[in-house]
Amino acid sequence: MKLEIINKYNEEVIHMSMDSFFGSLFDIVDSTNINRCPKCNITLDHFKKTGLLGCSYCYTHFEEYLAQNIRRVQGGVKHVGKVPKSASVEVRSKIKIDDLQIKLKELIEKEEFEEAAKIRDEIKTVKESIEDGDKDA
Known part of the structure; x- marks a missing residue:
């Protein structure tokens, strides 16, 4: 009789899915001080x-x-606040470059290199437009 109960228990334990086992384990970890x-x-x-x-x-x-x-x-x-409407194009461009550089860093960290290359090119374009504006002045 005891052997039958043990065998039945072992079969139930063996058939327990890995999901339910690990799910329970993650619930325990989740409820800790982490x-x-x-x-x-x-x-x-x-x-x-x-x-x-x-x-x-x-x-x-x-x-x-x-x-x-x-x-x-x-x-x-990063909180940058509002940019006054009276701010120069150069100031707005520099703020845009700062925002793009933050986005570029995040994309590189995520290893999204194609999107990062587009942002890099956009930064280059904005910097060139600032330099062109300086030459005109």
Whole structure:
């Protein structure tokens, strides 16, 4: 009788899918302190639900998650503010170059080299237009 129960249990364990095994394992890892701020104990799940962080250290602890979402929503993580309408073409061009260089760096990090080459060429074109403007003045 005991042997039958053991054999039946072994068959059930063997037939357990790898997905359910690793899924459970990932649930355990997810519930550990990896996603919890060590200073205030706010969890990443809490932030996702409420949109509120618990302390200033949360920005450092959850930096990767925050940066990804800010990039997704706003297109970048650098705040440049508004450019006055009265700003010169040269100022606007330099701001555009800065933005393009940030985008270029991100594309290279992602190894999206074809898109990076297009951005590189666009930077070159904008720089040339600034130089041409200086020659005219």
